[in-house]
Each structure stands twice: as structure tokens, then as C-alpha cells.
Amino acid sequence: MLNNIFNKKKKYATVPSQQVRPDVPEGLMKKCPSCKKIMYTKELQKHLYICQSCGYHFQMASDERIKSLMDEGTFVEFDADLLSENPLKFPGYEEKLEKDRQKTSLNEAIVTGKGKINGHGTVIAVMDARFRMGSMGSVVGEKITRALEKAMAENLPMIIFTASGGARMQEGVLSLMQMAKTSTVLKKYSDAGGLFITVMTHPTTGGVTASFASLGDYNFAEPGAMIGFAGRRIIEQTIREQLPEDFQTAEFLLKHGQLDRVIPRDELKDQLTTVLSLHDQGGDEAWLQN
Template identity: 50%
Template structure:
């Protein structure tokens, strides 16, 4: 009897102890959503009704260009510019055309940006929205050309421009042609600015590389969503170059606000209202209208 008791105790000791953290919970992607930052799990319907923002920690998930447009523009006010423009393969990069075709089918976009005219709270503007689903919204010839044309169109009609940025940087499949878009877009912004017109950039997650180093940093007013990643080179590259440890919040919207790179951080829930208010303050007077002071 004593021997049997010893065997029972031995078998219990040998059993592995599995903690709750070791158990993997499979969350159905069509029913529930798990926040990648805090781990909070909510119903997918509630998550989408909250504009894809975590109700627990305010994590702002990435949006498609069409989702962003629906949250920003007045209903039925959007008219797309250059809808048929698409990239070629200037470097004959292997499988690049095939990859573009696949992304065009899956995203509904010709390339990584959607541009057009719309109204926000009744105020007309030209809008551009980058979509990270399309090759991480890398800036190639089409992205640069569409942005340049959007600014030229806005200058002709004397309209403000609002650009939602989200990009991994230059598009390596187009080589130097991709890098040339930095100068092209910066030049278009400069000409629009010379006309005394308003340009607003809204930095979303992530905004990096050549996009940050060109048109994303040139807005008259620069807005960012909370805790988004904004920078040029990556953290490891910078730390390896300067041989110093960077702050934990380096390249976040909050860090950039503190150091004067960003003018304001606005939650997604308040963004449409904020943009409408800024457009209202900067709206031009009709031709021939004279102010109170003549």
C-alpha cells in the first residue's frame, strides 16, 4: 500500500504544470478581434463600430484607403483623380507585374494611393490617402505622379490639400525612379504653397523612409494619430550609427509632438471634425468680397 501511494505521488510530481500564458487561444478572425498591443479581445462588430480603435488602450489599427475615405469625406462627395494610372516595370524586376496585378485585385486599387476631390463638413478639398495593403504603400512612379497631379489640380482650383500618409518608403522594384518621386512631390508642394494654399498632412501608422523625407514633412499643419510610428531610418540603423541607445518612445507621434515635428495628435474619432474645423478657418473669401476693414 505504501508503495502504491509513493507511485501516485511520483506521477503527480512528474506532470508538467501548464500556465494560462502557455495556452494558445485561437480567436476566430471573423468573430473576434484581439488587440496586438494590450491583448484585449472584443467582438469584431464592436471593433469596427469603434473605427478599428481598441476601446481598452486606444490602439489605432491600420485602415484601407476606402475605410479612411468613408470616415473622412462627406457621403457621395468624392470624385477620384487619375483612376486608371498604374505602374510599368522600368527595371524589368522579376515578378513585379504579376505582384501588381494580384494587389490590384485584392485591394481594389491601381496603386498605393487614392486621390480625388471631396468635401469635409461641406468644405471642398483635394484628398490623398495611402494604403499600406499595397506593397506597404511604397512610393513608386505612380504614387509620386498622382500626388504631384493632385497638388497641381488643387492649385488650379485654389483648393486645400489633405494627405493621409502611410508608407514603408521608396519602392525598390523601381529603383532610382522611385527616389526621384521625393523631389517631384516636394516640388509640387512648393508650387501649391506659393499660391498661398493650405496643405495638411495626417501621419498614420507607419510613415517612414522617403515619404517622411519628402511630402509628409512639408504640411502647413501636421497631424498624427496616437502612437503611430514616424521616422526615416529604422531604430537599429540609427543606434548602430550613433552608437547610443534611443528613448523607448523614439519615432512615436508623442515623441515628435514633444520635439516640434508634429503640430497635434488627434484621435481617429475626432479627426473628421478637426479637419473640417481647420478647413473652415482657412476657407478663402469669394472673389470680390471685401472685409470689414476694406
């Protein structure tokens, strides 16, 4: 009798897991990788993808960055129709390119064009890490080159926002050649008196760091951005030493003289406006010292 009472299994209603799932649309919320706070995506977007709890800067799509910087209705895109090919016949490369085009609505890992920042005309190039990790292939190098030539012809400043995993391995040496190509046209642009500003965002690595990203008259970066050439583990194995915890961060580079300023994203438009205004007036030393 007692055994029957204690061994009697209780009956519970079972509900399929699909029915108890909360009806939350995909992409509605985001979790901060730094402080783990969960926030509404729309609220994050309103604050330029900066976590209001800890200041972490999320990656930003090229179209949203351009919208946040350029005066409304002034941006005109260059060379949007340029498409990468597969000159080395790398297996599966075309399929990967097409997949990224569908995912991002971009034709390549960079958007170039011209417009105005608080009334100051400028040519701008914005790399987008969503497309092949922002890797630099032949089209990326060509679009930067054409944008610099346009800036030179129209006597406009040039601003490049970098976000890249480096050279694009599927294009081999053709990708590596873009380092020399962009650096050469930058020298011509500089000799012609052009103003070149780089803003390094997370991550800026490999051949991009080793070429145009480090050649600005002003080299700026966003807080916490990883900036470097080789990876941390490879460097530690090579020099047989443990690197500092903050190695290859924007703050580390600023401390060691490799950057001019680390600028939070919500202050960037005003800071760029100041630089553009100073060069219109012919002086910048006092601003850099502040």
C-alpha cells in the same frame, strides 16, 4: 490479476480535430496588438478601428478612411486607372503588383480625389499600406502631383494621409525621384497660396517622411504612429547610443516640435473642419495654442 487491472488501457472515442473546431468565420474577430483584447471586427469598425479598451489605432483601409471623413456622396476619385509598370525589369514585380490588386481591389498604394468635409471642399490623397506596404513608386508620386495640380487649379486645400514603408525598391532611382517631384509641386502649390495638411498614420517612414509628409502647413499624426526615416536599429548602430523607448512615435515627435498635433481618429474630422473653417476666415493662431 492486479497487473491486468492497472495496465488495462482505457478506451476513449476519438474525434477528428476538424470536427471539434468552432465554426467561426475568418475575420469575425480581431485581437488588439497592444492590450491583447479580442473584439468583434464589426464593433471595431463602428469605432473607426480604435480599440475601446486601450485606444490603440489599427491600420485603416483607404476606402474606409475616405468614407469616415468625406460627406456622403461628395467624393470623386482621380486617376483610378493609372497602373505601375516594371521599367527596370525587376523579377517578379508584375506578379506582386497583380497579387496586391486582387487582395485590395486597388490599382495602386494611394487613392486621390476631391469631395467635402463638413461642407468644405478639399482634395484628398490617402495612402494604403495593404498595397506594397504603401511604398512610393512612380504612380504614387504621379497621382500626388496630379492631385496637387488639381487643388491648385481649383483653389482647394490639400490633405494627404500617409502610410508607407518608404520608396519602392523595385523601381530604384525612379522611386527616389518622386521625393523631388512631389516636393517641387508642393512648393508651387504653397507659392500659389494653397493650404496643405498632412496626417501621418502608422507607419510613415523612409522617403515619404523625407519628402511630402513633412512639408505640411499643418503636420498632424494619429496616436502611436511610427514616424521616421531610417530604422531604429540602424540609427543606434550609427550613433552608438541607445534611443529612448518612445523614439519615432507621434508623441515623441510632438514633444520635440516636429508635429503640430496628435489627433485621435474619432476626433479628426472635427479638427480638420476647424482648420478648414479657420482658413476660410483667415486665422489659425488661437486654435493651435489650445
